[in-house]
Each structure stands twice: as structure tokens, then as C-alpha cells.
Amino acid sequence: MAFPSMKRFFDPWHVRIRNLLKVAQGRPVALVVLFGLSLLNLCSEWPSDIARPAFVDTLDETLPDSFKTARQILFDQYQRHYPRIPTAQPVTIVEIDEETLATAGQWPWPRNRLASLIDAIAALKPLAIGLDIYMPEPDQTSPDKVAGNLPETAAALAAGLRALPSHEAILARSLRAAPTILGAAALDHAAFGTRTDLRSAPIRVHGTDPLGYVQHFDYVLCSLPELQAAAHGQAMLSVALEQGVVRHIPLITGLREKLVPSLPIEMLRLATDSSAIDVFADTSGVQAVGVADVLVPTQPGGDIWLHFASIRSTLSRYVSARDVMQGIVDPERIRDKLVLVGLTGAGVTDMRTTALGELVPGIEIQAQVIETIVEGRFLRRPTWLKWAECAFIMTFGLLIIWYVPRPQSRFAVFIKAVPKGVAALGIGLHLLNLLFCFFIFMRFGLLVDAASIFIILSAVMGCFLSPALLSLGEQTRTEAAHTPGREDDNDRAGKAP
Template sequence: MSKKLKKLLIYIMATLGVAIFLSTLYRNPSPLLDSFDNRLRDYLFQIRGEIPTSDSVIIVDIDEKSIKSLGQWPWSRDKVAKVLENLTNSGVAIIGFDIVFAEEDNSSPHSILKKYNIERENIPNYDEIFANTVANTPTILGYVFELEDKPHIAKTEPNIPGSISGKFNDFSINAYGTILNTPQIQENGYSSGFFNNIPDNSGIIRSVPLIISYNKDTYTSLSLEIMRLITQTESIYVDANEEDGIQNIILNDITIPTDRHGRIMVNFRGGSKTFEYYSALDIYNNEIPIEKLQDKIVLIGTSAIGLLDLRAISFDSVYPGVEVHANVIDNIIQGDFISRDVFLDIFEEYAIYILSFLIVFLIKYTPFWMNPVISLVFFAILMITAYWCLFDLGIIINIIFPLLTILLCTIIATLLDFFYEIKQEEAIKKKFAAKVSPEVMNNLLKNIDNNDFQAMEKEVTVFFSDVRGFTNISEQMATAKDLIEYLNEYMEPMSNIITKYEGTIDKYIGDAIMAYWNAPADVQNHADKAVKASLEQIGHLSELNDYLSKNKKPLIDIGIGLNTGPAVVGEMGSTGRSDYTVIGDAINLGARLESLCKYYNSKLNISNFTKEKLEEEYNFRFLDLVTVKGKKEAIEIWQVISQGELSSEMKEELEIYNKAISLYKNSDFVEALELFKIGEENENRSNKRINSIYIERCEYYIQNPPIDFNGVYEHQTKG
């Protein structure tokens, strides 16, 4: 066999191996890959941007303005009844509640007198008033299904007048219980629908169930029930088969494509407030012109943060749940559905094989420098095709597997090219014998004949970390070898995390690590990458300490300091021995911030200079406005807590703390002291130490009122 034929066979076998591997993954879908696929599709929605609504659906919003004027939710039922009456008098077509009235109105005079066994005639009963209003207005009530088998859940069945036909019960979502309106309200409603919004594995709502089965019966969603009544459909037909599950839900002449479980993929019109919103207060006061409400489909819900009906969608991470239902109704009205056809599974699997061979052999027979160009062209074609299919044809195609095919085949073809056609050149070994960073090595090889490594000023983000109580830890080790092995178990994952986020490790100083970002090579968003690396290191400690505990070794706790600023970077040292490093005031400040972690009992301190450079969202705690030893300029010290949603307890803690800090800065030490004491006394607080610090300062300033207080604290030591 000739070398040329052998080479061709190797290309074919490698390509076939990649295609078989990807097609196997495709047939056995992974939640992680599905999540990536959905994320990519989210970007297409964001690229498309907002699109017009049908202008048929409006939202009456129980917003902050309404709550401020009419009182905290839930309102007395007579107020809600007045909203319904005013909407009905304005000629709206139908009203849907994205709210369930599961309990009686305790504010009703009737309920209050009944509680105290006081009998009076003609006492207003707000529940009765509301129920009668529901009965005499075009109102569709909402309720919720319990989708998990919880103890003590209600088993009452909803009551709807419509019927559903078709053989589909093996595929629809099953409920275990219900949360209904009170019987008095439920029985007076003409109809009702559930308003469950079910996020996918990544916590984002992309689809909404139109039907749910419960106790061998099937019930419609609020959106579908509204459209059933609007279209005067007596019986909804569910089109399903044993192989593919549910395919369509049919209302008279409207065919709604769904997934196999009866969920509609929502073609969102845009971010929050894409639909017309009217404050419930304005409806209550009858301040909206009739022409803006007449013949509209009205959904009553809330955008108030405190009422917790906020969701995440592809456009927006804080999105009112009621607007999800508005999108579903608008999709049905306009008929611009997006769905995934069953035949695509076979087509996409074949496409993996075709695309694999096409890319590999294009790369094989084109110059090496064309490899990234070919990948980018195929990626552009993929995204344009996905966009066109999604928004012009309404067809959802898989994006992640074609993308993986492009990436893996490009890598395989490039490696084969490298193995066969590219000879590695010998580089000067002595030049980087003193170098420890791979990035520095690569730059030395590329710039061997010039002076690019001479010292220069550059903005960097510097990182310092240190193991707490290392002296005590070292004393517990039997031998120096044991200590080194122990340190390596910590250093290796921490170092890997730094390099993962494009950081350069400068040096190890005993148990401490010094690293930096944006040198020698430019690193985009270097402050963000430094913070992310630091948070990941802190998160990894839990896993590492589990391992150390099992092996009866001391646990590890660390403090990290980050600072961003100008520094001198370059080769420094003697003629025979040099090192690529960074020096300057910004570096010294980073070291000070790390040493102050112990003082503030924090794990990750950053300066205001780093905070100002961050592009992404994080959760912070303001620690102090200080001057550190050797410096006159005041700097802000911030604790980075996490990235992502905070727990309700942490939100409450930070709200109290931030209010206390604000009072402290305004020299209101007495009120600040009370709030700081709350933080110190609560044993569940995450950082009692910082409250103790400010308690001590407030008590001092109360006794010794300062003149021209500027909030600056001077640290006399390094930590």
C-alpha cells in the first residue's frame, strides 16, 4: 500500500470515527449538550430582537405603584372585583387571572366578625362580592397543578366546561395535586386554566405546557382555555401517535404544533414589557380610555419583585410570568409558531456524516492557514441556516451537534495536517530555561529576534492567595516530604484554575500564589477572568477539603486579593538569570488586599479599581474605605461573594448591611450601630466579623464625634 493511499485511509477512518462518536451522542442526548444547544438558540433570539405583537393582548399589572397605593398584596377582594368591573365596563373581550385565590379574604368585614362570633346583618362579604363579579364578567380563573408528589397536597379536580379528545394520555405531563381558588370563587367562574410555567434544566422558560393530565382527565392551560373560548371551540383535539407522542393541538381551524408532551415552544416577542402594560391602580381608578381596552384579551398578573412571579427567558433573566402567557396567546393568534419536526432527527444524523467528511477533506486539500477560515465559514453558514429555519420557517434545528462536528473535524484534520505536513523547528532552549509560564515561553519563541520582552508599563490584574494558618498546618506534618505532597495537592488544582482563565502564574511563595492577567499576552476582560478564577478556587476548596478530611489531613482555607492597575512588566534580573514578572504599586496593593482578608473575615477582596473594570454581574459586599500602610490615597475594598442568584437569606442580610453602611457613611452612627448589631447577633449571618468591626467604630464615633467625617479608615499594619 502506497503512503498516499495509507494517508487517505487514515483521514477516512479518523473522519468516520468522529462522525460515529457524534451520531452516538446525538441518539443518546445529554442534558448538558441540550442546555448548550438552547443557549445558542437564545443568542439567535437576541440577535433577532423584539418583534411586534398582535396588539390583541394587554396585561393589567399588580405593580409596585398599585401596591404602594392600594396596599400590600393580597388586596381585599372587593378591590379586585372593582378592577374586573371596570375592565368589563370598558368592553374587554375576556379576562384571565395569572393568580390563584386559594384562601378566603381575611380582611373582609364578614370574616372578621365571624372570627369573633359577632352576628350582624348586611355585613359586606368580600369573597361573595368577588365571586358574584367573577360570575358576571368574562373572567377565566387561574389555578396551579402540583407537579411533584408532595405530602398533604390538595386532590380537588378543576372544573372546566370544554372537552378534549384524542389518545394522548401516555405522553402528556401528569400532575399529583392542585392549588385551586376557594370553592365559592371557583364555582362562580365560567371556566379556568392552569398557569404552570415549567423551566428547563437550565432554569429558563422556553416552552409552556398547553395540557396537563390529572386523575385520568386532561385540563387546558390558561392561555389555551382563553383561546378556546375566543375561537368558540367546543372540543379541543390532540393529535398524537404511539411512536412520536403529541404533535399538534387543534382549535377549530388553528393547528398548534407542540412537542411530544404537549408543550408549545414559545416564540417570544422580546424582553420584559414587550406587551402593553396597564397598572392595576389605573384600572381601579378607571383612568384608562375605553378605546385602549375595548375588545382586548386581558391578563391580570404581577411584575412586582416581592410577589415572586418573575422568570428567566432567552431575552431576559427577570421576566414577569404573566407575560409568558401573553406570548403564548399571541403566538396562537398570529400563527407564527416555532416547533421541531420529527423527521429532523434522521436528517440531522445523516448531516453529521456529510459535514464531517466535507470539512476534513476541505481542510486536507487547502493550505494550512485556511483551516480557521473554513471553520468560521461553516460556523457562519450554520448560524445563518439556524436563524432562517427558526424565524422564517418556524423550524427548530439542532445547533450544538453541527457545531461540535465543525470543531472536532477541524481539530482532527488540523492534527493530521500537523502530523504529516508540518515539521517542528528547534527553538532556543536556553532562552526560556528561566521561564515558568507557558504563555511567556510561546511569546519568547515568536519574538526570539526582537526586544519585545523589555520592561514596559501595562495594565494588569494581579492575584495573591495565601493559606490561612499554614504554620500550624506545617507543624502537623511528620516530614518535609509529607508537607510538599500536601502543598501539591492544593497547588495543582489552584494553578490549573488560574491557567484555565488565561492567567499567568508568576511564582509560588511557600503556601502563597502570585499570578497576573493581561501579560505577556493581552487578555480580554482580564478583571472578570481573575474574579471568576478566584471564585472557582474558593468553590473547589469544598471538594478538596472533603478529600483531605477523608485522608485525615488538615483542612485548607484561603484568602485572595485582586487589584487592577498599571504595572511594569518584562524581563528582570541579571544577565545569567532573568525572570518575566510584574512590579509596581498596583502589585503591592494586591498583596495588601490579600493580607486584609483575615481582618475582614473574607475570602476574596478586590479594590474599586478592579470592580470598575468588571463587565459581568457579581454579588458584592462593601467592606471599607481605607488607606493601607505606606499609602495616602483612599481605596475601596469590596468582598466578592458570588456570581448568580443569591439566596433570600443572603439578600436580606446584604440589604440590612448596605443600609447600615449608608448610615455609617452619612455619620449616622447611632442608627448604623443598631443595624450592625442585628448582623452580629444573627448566628446565620455569613460575615459576623465585619459587623463587629463597624460596631466598634460606631461606638467609638458616638463617644468621640468626628469632624468632617469622610469614612476613611487607616490601616497601620499590612493585614
């Protein structure tokens, strides 16, 4: 004879779950689901205005990307269905493309050849020239380097070569004569050629020190000091990658104990002849980054969500470096423009995937940041929006827990009358939620997390629908087992040789 407790232990799993969900009409389980999933959602995007407890890091390690992946996919879909349509073209990209490499030679070029390109661009009067290029090592084709490799029998030739200006000196002269900015790459580890400092424009902080909130690095791969001293600015080229996709871009970055600007914001500083960049921060993080009369609202980490335009709509901004060097480019493509110089030829490794799912050159992303700032069309996900989402989820979750289990409620009567209508009603409500959030994205540029709302409220609702579905499944299996035709089939199967 089996003990009752042992019988309950060996009950099928669906029976145990059904019995658990029947306790107090499923409200305790629904409350645990509501608060548990809400906590996971909050931990996956912890608000910067509250100190991050240790258990949040533990949860992130135990359940990584619990809601983050769904949120990112949703925000990507917002952009794919409503990409930004450029209304201005403040940027021209001078691309070192396949045609340029075929004409001028393979990359990397001798520095004097790059100087010729900068001189040709500067002659057309751009507002600023940003180089998506860093040069941490001396040019081995420079006359002094070539002289050092000559045999002793060519002493006269070596002396003549050493008398010539180095390629670095030639490039430095071109950088000094034009409104140029050199790019640099941030690294979190030491490597050959890395440094711990960067010559950059002053950053004025208004309010709380934002260094603890921004993306922070200890090392930078930048150009030689001689070139840094000649250029009119240096800036970071780094972008934030999430699962290999670029979604947001830092406007300022921490390098050890100082703040340094990104290339787009530094180009705007130089173009407006401003002496410094302004950063506005409070206890919740960075609120805005400004230069001259332009103020860019940011995320607490000093970055912006970038509303991407399709590469198909921005191809007109590209000019071949070959055409610039040969003097056949329309001067209006360069005059009073912010010019970016970078590589796009085959074999270039600086290719990035955008939220639109397009693979574009890294320099295109820098151009889109500048374009977005000039147009003033920003995507925002402020801290208060996260709290608003949490309040909405908790309010409607508690309303579901209070109302749905009531036996005489209209919802209960509806379920009994039209069982299949529950699925249609749920799909309709979630579709309405998604459409409303998408409308807010299009109208106000706010990134509302409809995915978390859907996941959490669906799970809470499932706590009340699951017992009915489990009972229906058990009833179906019982009826099938006692169907006469099924018994005859079982008998025939047992008698078969």
C-alpha cells in the same frame, strides 16, 4: 535494557495519540468519534417517535446536557438577533403595580376588593378576563372570619357580621357575571392546599391518547371550589424552565388521568365561545392544539417554542389596575381585548427570564403566547428536523472520513501548500452553516441545531488534523532543544552559582 512494550507504555501522551490517529490514516478513530458523538447528540434530544431505550437514560445520567446546553444557547442567540416584532395587540395586561398597591393597599387584597377590580374591567366589555392569581385559602378578612375572632361580649356585632355575605360570595358573584378564568399552579408533590383535580373545559382528543407525552403532574394549587364553580374556566399557569430560562410553554398539561389547558388556550376558548379544546395526536406525540378555527402546531409534548418579543416593544399593553378602578382608563384599551390580571409590583416573586435574557413578569409570558397564537407566528422543531440534522451530520462526516485522508486529494494538496488556510477554510464553512441555519429560522421559524453540526463535524475533522499538529509541535520542541543559543543558555544556567 527496556522492553519495547515498556518503552511504548512510557511514551509521551501526545506520541501515543499521534500513533493512534495514524492507524489507517485516522479513519477508525474518526468513525468512532462520528458515531459516538452522533449517539450522544441523539440521546440529548431523543425523538418521540421511537421508544426510548434504557441506555439513553444511563447516558443522560453519565453525561448530562452533553449537547442540550449548546443547542439552547444557540436558539437563544437566534432570538436575540431576530426577536419577534408584534404586529397586533390582542392582549391588555391590567397590572396590580406599585401605584395600585399604594392606593388600594398591600397584597393580598380582601376578595371583595378584587371583585371590584373585576367588575370595573367587565364594565368595559373585554372578550375574556384571565386571572394570573389563585386563591386556595379562605379570605381571613371576610365578615364571617372576623366575627369568629371577636370576644363573647361582642355577640351582637358578631351576629351582624355573619349576616353579611362573605368575601368569597362577593367575588364569586363577580366571577360569574364576567367572562373570567382562574389560574392554577401545577405541582409534582403534595403541599398545604393542593388538590388532585381541577374544574376545566372538556378536551377532545383526535387520534392517539397524548397523556403519556405531555408534561404530567399529580397535584394542583388552585382556588377554592366556590370560586372555581363561579368562574367560566380554569387553566394552568405553569411554564417550562430550563436552567432558569423560559423557552417553551405547554398548551396542555396532564393532571393525573386528565388533560387540562393552559391559560392562553383557555382564554381563546372562552373568547370564541367554544365548548371544548381539540388536541390532535399520533404515535409520535401531540401534533396540534386547536380551538374554534385556530390550530396551533406543537412539539410532541404539547408545548410550543415561544418566539419572544422584547419587553420594550410590549409596554404599551400594560394598564394600571388603579386607573381601571378609578375609571380613568381609555375604554378602547379593554373593549374586545383578552385581558390578563396579575401582579407586577415590587417584591413579586413571579419574575421569569426569557430567551432574550430579559427578566419579565410571569403574566407577560402568558400574554406573549396569546399574541403569538393570534399572529400565527410559531417557532417549530418537528421530529423530522432532528432526523434531517442526523442525516446531514452522518453524510458529511462519512464524506470527510472518505475524502480528507486521501494523499492525492485536492484538500491534501491544499494543506501542504497553505497550512494556515485550513483554519480559515474551517471557520468559513462553519460560519456558512450558521448563517444558513439562521436564515431558515428567520424565514420559516424552524430551529435548526447548527451547534451540534459544528461540534461533531469539527471533532471528525480534528482526527485528521491532530497528527499533523502534534508532529509539528514535537518538531518545534526538538529544534528548540538543539538550538545552539538554547544550549549555551542551558550551560550558563548550570554554571551559575
